Amino acid sequence: MPVFVEEEGESAFMFKKNSLNKDRYGYYFVAPFFLSFFIFGLGPILYSFYLSFTSWSGFEEPVFVGLANYERLIHDEVFYQSILNTLIIWIFSIIPQLSIALILALVLHEKFIKGSHFFHAIFYFPNIITPVTLGVMFALLFDWQTGSINKILEYIGIVDEPVNWMNDPWMARAIVALAIMFQNFGFNMLVFLAGLQAISKDLYEAAEVDGASRLQIALNITIPLMRPVIIFTLITSVIGGLQIFDAPLMLGKGPDNSTLTMIMNLYETAFVRYDYGYGATIAYGAFVVIALATIITFMVPGVRNKKEV
Amino acid sequence: MKNVKRLYVCLLLLLAFSILGACSSNSEKESSAAKNDPNANASAPEDFKGTLEIWTFFADVEKMAVKFEEEYPNVKVNVSVFPGDQYQTKLMNAINTKTDVPDIFDLEKGYMGKFMNQPFVADLSAMGADDLVKDYVPYVKELGTGEDGSIRAISDHSSPGAFWYHRDLAEKYLGTSDPAKVSEMVSSWDKIIALGKQVKEKSNGQVSLISHYGDAYNSEKSHQEMWVKENTLNIDPAWETVFNNMKAIRDENVDAKLGYMSGGWGDALNEGGVIMFANPAWAGFMIDNENGAAAGKYGLAKTPSGYFEGGTYRAIYEGSENKKLAYEFLAFIAGEEWQQYNLEQTGNMPALQTVYEKNKDTFTHEFFGEQKILDTYYDLVMDIPAVKATENNDEITTLWYDAASEAINSGESYEKALSDFKGFVQNQYPDIEVK
Numbered sequence: 038m039p040v041f042v043e044e045e046g047e048s049a050f051m052f053k054k055n056s057l058n059k060d061r062y063g064y065y066f067v068a069p070f071f072l073s074f075f076i077f078g079l080g081p082i083l084y085s086f087y088l089s090f091t092s093w094s095g096f097e098e099p100v101f102v103g104l105a106n107y108e109r110l111i112h113d114e115v116f117y118q119s120i121l122n123t124l125i126i127w128i129f130s131i132i133p134q135l136s137i138a139l140i141l142a143l144v145l146h147e148k149f150i151k152g153s154h155f156f157h158a159i160f161y162f163p164n165i166i167t168p169v170t171l172g173v174m175f176a177l178l179f180d181w182q183t184g185s186i187n188k189i190l191e192y193i194g195i196v197d198e199p200v201n202w203m204n205d206p207w208m209a210r211a212i213v214a215l216a217i218m219f220q221n222f223g224f225n226m227l228v229f230l231a232g233l234q235a236i237s238k239d240l241y242e243a244a245e246v247d248g249a250s251r252l253q254i255a256l257n258i259t260i261p262l263m264r265p266v267i268i269f270t271l272i273t274s275v276i277g278g279l280q281i282f283d284a285p286l287m288l289g290k291g292p293d294n295s296t297l298t299m300i301m302n303l304y305e306t307a308f309v310r311y312d313y314g315y316g317a318t319i320a321y322g323a324f325v326v327i328a329l330a331t332i333i334t335f336m337v338p339g340v341r342n343k344k345e346v
Numbered sequence: 347m348k349n350v351k352r353l354y355v356c357l358l359l360l361l362a363f364s365i366l367g368a369c370s371s372n373s374e375k376e377s378s379a380a381k382n383d384p385n386a387n388a389s390a391p392e393d394f395k396g397t398l399e400i401w402t403f404f405a406d407v408e409k410m411a412v413k414f415e416e417e418y419p420n421v422k423v424n425v426s427v428f429p430g431d432q433y434q435t436k437l438m439n440a441i442n443t444k445t446d447v448p449d450i451f452d453l454e455k456g457y458m459g460k461f462m463n464q465p466f467v468a469d470l471s472a473m474g475a476d477d478l479v480k481d482y483v484p485y486v487k488e489l490g491t492g493e494d495g496s497i498r499a500i501s502d503h504s505s506p507g508a509f510w511y512h513r514d515l516a517e518k519y520l521g522t523s524d525p526a527k528v529s530e531m532v533s534s535w536d537k538i539i540a541l542g543k544q545v546k547e548k549s550n551g552q553v554s555l556i557s558h559y560g561d562a563y564n565s566e567k568s569h570q571e572m573w574v575k576e577n578t579l580n581i582d583p584a585w586e587t588v589f590n591n592m593k594a595i596r597d598e599n600v601d602a603k604l605g606y607m608s609g610g611w612g613d614a615l616n617e618g619g620v621i622m623f624a625n626p627a628w629a630g631f632m633i634d635n636e637n638g639a640a641a642g643k644y645g646l647a648k649t650p651s652g653y654f655e656g657g658t659y660r661a662i663y664e665g666s667e668n669k670k671l672a673y674e675f676l677a678f679i680a681g682e683e684w685q686q687y688n689l690e691q692t693g694n695m696p697a698l699q700t701v702y703e704k705n706k707d708t709f710t711h712e713f714f715g716e717q718k719i720l721d722t723y724y725d726l727v728m729d730i731p732a733v734k735a736t737e738n739n740d741e742i743t744t745l746w747y748d749a750a751s752e753a754i755n756s757g758e759s760y761e762k763a764l765s766d767f768k769g770f771v772q773n774q775y776p777d778i779e780v781k
Contacts, residue, residue, distance in 0.1 A: 095438045096464050115773050182603050183610030204755050292752055293766075308435060310741065310774060311460070 088317035095311045106318035116319060118294055119302040120326055122210065126285070126298065127278035129214030130221075135270060138222045139263075142229035143255055157230070161223040168220060172287025175216040179203065203288070206295035213296050216284045221277075225270050232266030233259065275334050279327045299323040385670045395420040398671055401440075402426070402452035403433040404658050406692060410502070413687065414678050421671065441466050441663070449666040450675060453499055455489065455657035459735035462490075462498040468662040471496035473673045478680040479697075485568075486697045488732035490659055499659035502679035503628075503694045506727040507565060507655050509647040510615075510629070511622035513715075516645060519545045519553060519621060525717050529648040532622070535562055535591040538650070542600030545621065554602035554620050557611050559592040559754065561624035563747055564606065565649040566591075568730055573742040578779040579771055581764070589750050589760045596754050607632075616640075622647065626655035627695040627723060633713060642715030646722045652729025695723055702727070738775060745770040 089106055091099035110116055141160060145153045163171070178186050179202040187199040203209045236259065244254050260267075282300035290297045297305075303323060307316025388394045398421060400407060411423035426448070428436055434457055440447045453461050461467060470478075475497040479487045483504045492498040509532060513523040520531060520541070532538050542555035570582035595601050602620045604611040614620040616634045633640045660679070662672045678684055685696035686704075693711050696702060706720040746767050753763035772780045 094460070095435075095442070096460075109776060113773065114769075177609055180608065180610060183608075183613070201755070290748075292756065306774075308431075310738075311434075311438075 085317040085320055088314055089321050091314045093313045095313060099314065102314070106315050109315065110318050110322050115294060115297070115302060116299075116322060119297050119299045122294070122296060123279055123281065123298045126210050126214045126217070126281060126296065127275075129211055130217040131274050131278055134218040134222045135225060135267075135274070137218075138225035138270075139229055139267075141222070141226045142233055143259065145226075146230060146233045157227065160226055163220050163222075164224045166220065168216075168283035169287055171216050171220050172284040175212060175219075175284070176288050179212050204292055206292050209288070209291035209296045213281075213285045213288055213291075216288070217278070217281055220284070221274075225274070228266060228270055229263065232263045236262045271337075272331065272334055275330050276327060279323075279330055299326065383667060383670050385668070385674075388670065391418045391674075392420060394418050394671055394674060396668060396671055397422045397424060398450065398668060398675060399448040400425045400450045400452070400660075400675075401428065401433075401437060401448040402658070403429055403454065404452060405429070407452065409688075409691070410675075410679055410684065413684060414675055417678065418674070423675070444665065447663050447665065449668045449672040450660055450662055453659045453661060455659065455735065456740050458489070458499060458659050459737045459739070462661065462735060463493050466664045467492075467498050468664045468666070468669060468672075469496045470498060470500065470662065470673070470676065473669070475500065475673075475676070475680075478677055481700050482680075482697050483699055483702070483727050483730075484732035485654065485727070485730040486657070489657065489735045491734055493734065499661040500676050500680050501657055501659045501697050502685055502688060503657070504697050504727050505626045505628055505654045505657050506695060506723045506730070507624055507626045507649060507653045508722055508726055509622040509649055510625045510644045510713075511647055512618055512620075513643060513645050515553060515618055515621045519548055519555075523645055525645045525647055525722065528645060529722070532647055532650070534650050535594075538562075539591070539594050539598055539600055542595070543598055546599060551599075552619070554600065555622060556595070556601050557604045557614055557620045557623050558601050558606055559595040560606045560747075560751075561601075561649075562591040562595055563588055563750070564655065565624045565653045566651055567743055567747075568653050568733075569651055572733065572736065573739050573771075574736070574778055577777070578781065579742075579768070585746065586760055589754075589763060592750060593754050593760075624649055624653075627693070628656065630693050630711075630713065635712070638712070640713050642713070644713045646714055646717055646719050648722055648726055652726035654727070654730055695720070695727065699724075742771060742775070745774070 088099060090101060090103060092102045092105075093099035141156075144150065145156055150156075166174075178184050181187070181199055181201045181203070184199075184202075186202070187196070190196045191199065202212060240258050240262075241254060244258055249257070280300055281298050282304065285296050285298050286301055286304070288296060290301070299319070300323065303316055303319040306312050306319055384396055385394050400411065400423060402425060405427050407427070408425045411425045414423055415421060434454075437451055447466075469492075479490070479497060479500065486501055486504045487497075490497055490499040490501060509528075511523075511528060516523040516528055520528060522528060531541055538555065545553055545555045566588050570584045570588075571580055573580060596603075602610075602614060604614055604620065611623075612632060615623055615625075615632060633644075635641070660676055662669055662676065666672055680697070682698060682701055682704075685698050685701045688694050689696055689701065689705065689709065696705075702720055702724045706724050707718055709718060709720045710716055711719055749763045749767035749770060750760075752766065753759065768780050771778060
């Protein structure tokens, strides 16, 4: 017996040693990703962190200014306003976006809907349009003098004078939110549909046998079982929603900077005024805000204990 | 394992050598830049040889290159066009890393002030450029002059603005389409506002005299003092007049509320609904002239003050090995031959007063029928104050307009606009003292 144990131990050791030796090939395979990540991902992240402590307009060398940029950021009203704008626009877009996506997914998942794949494609189309195009499209739709929306409203007789949509801070934010919602509801709908298809048919059949109504099935079976998917879309929407940039950029800053988002503020500072140092500081400020928002999302009841599902 | 270590050592050495190699080749390049100029002794066009690299955001530079190559048969000009606002970032990166920096780079009027006084921009005066620009329109010459008084950048055009008006609408609502008479009718903003009200009345609100109150800002914004004096924000009282004119235009319902260069504005420029538009001379590309549809359609009237919009300037890279040839290119575009050709081909106004004078009694443009447009533009272009390009004057002017338009759109006073404006400046330029 002792001999056997020794042999087994030795062979186990040998196996371990061999597997260690073989491991390095694995490193070679993952190396291209990590090399490109270090050069194009981590490098710029660390460099912009360094830049956030400097004053640099793009010419000559960056000048180290210590925490001056962060001090400026803490007192910068426009930065706080941009956070508030972003949050408002995000809330305005996320609630209808996820609601519409969920309702459409539930409806399209029903067996009686004919040609549901056609509708999948139709609702997904806005997602393949670039946000810049959508921004321009909404700017044209809601143009004060020549926009189609005003023309329709005037034709129907709802308004006498064209409405200057973008002159009202709340209306401007709502239009930006609408553009973002229009782009993303189709994507979320597909994610929800994938979640729906993963739910076992047995459960539905059992419910039907028990005489549950459509609504009861949706509320008591479908939505609870969809929780992981809903959490996934919620978290990705928080991160994506706080980084909104291209569509609002095309629609402008709005009255009193009301549609100036965090990333627009960063872009304007770094690439319009070429204040790279402070731009990098805003980027880190935005990072902290997004990290906090993500943490808060995780603290929403039910988000963390996925195991129950 | 040994093999792996060797591999790592080899890779590290390779990396180190390549970095060192790159550094040394850069410094060698710079130190030998002047010595190796193959055109050091060239004087006649055919003596010049080599390849010239030009970076621009403006596709028409290719036309210049073609013309230059015709004159200088042994020279090849490579023009790289980077349209859009990323050009500036690309140029900055190239200059900072000293990789592939072109011999000549274009600068737009809006940001040229940031570049011009940097050490990487060659002093053109030292190469004889004062002679090239001595007959230039004063504002064009001054914009290309650096803080030390030397010429740093040269443009081949001026870009004066004027009112472009629909002749048919002018005839119908102003009673005349004669440029001199129309110019007289719109020679002050008070007159424009009064006339605008009449037009609205006469057309039952269907036609507006001007497109937007922005015209009152665009055509007056070159006439105030600089925004920053001794690092303090300096607000010229003349801005208040500009604000009051803009506000009166909106309050009296004189404009069509079509933002400058918006979709509706473009439609009105081509199809009507608005009589006149304050446009720079280069705005012709926005006119739909399919099958000569725009022939004789417009008249050109003087704005109350002379103004200009935009401008493309060319500078030489200090570290270029091809400086003499690059200078020859700038001399070519600063000359009468090119500017005359450019005027005839593109309708871009010249920078040389001599070209203005030669053409002002003869030159006509398809859009403007028989009107001698250089005669109108010449008076306006000479009215533009000559000031140097600065780092942020244009950006601060835009901030003023943002604050002013917000106040006007929401019916607020100039005091509110001014307080918003000061807040914007303080926020974006914390180094400028705002009182």
